[in-house]
Amino acid sequence: MELPEVKKKVKKTIAKVLEIEESEISDNANFIFDLGADSMQSMLLIAAFEEEFDIEMELEKAQEVQTINGAVEFINSYL
Numbered sequence: 001m002e003l004p005e006v007k008k009k010v011k012k013t014i015a016k017v018l019e020i021e022e023s024e025i026s027d028n029a030n031f032i033f034d035l036g037a038d039s040m041q042s043m044l045l046i047a048a049f050e051e052e053f054d055i056e057m058e059l060e061k062a063q064e065v066q067t068i069n070g071a072v073e074f075i076n077s078y079l
Contacts, residue, residue, distance in 0.1 A: 001079050006053075007072045013048045014068070017041060029068050049075055 007027070015022040018035055031037040037045065046062045049055075049071070055078040065074050 001076075003072060003076060006076050006079070007068070009052055010049070010068060010072050010075065013052050014045065017044050017048050025068060027069050030066050031068075031071075032066070053079065055079065 011022050011025045014020075014025055014035065018037060018041060020035065025035065029035055031042060031045070042063065046057060046059065049062075050057055053075055055075065057074070057078060062074065065071050
């Protein structure tokens, strides 16, 4: 899967979980500071990414990811 496709799916998943518009999500947005995700939503995002991409991520490392671009690169490393 190409990076632009991964990024599109990541943004779609974030919009669904955080109940915001995809257009509000910039590539370098921070999950907590820019998008307002709390710790529970962060866990929901990890689970949603695993389901969307059919992968199993290392939880501790996944929780360290702070930005959209970081998430795209992290998820891509599992594909």
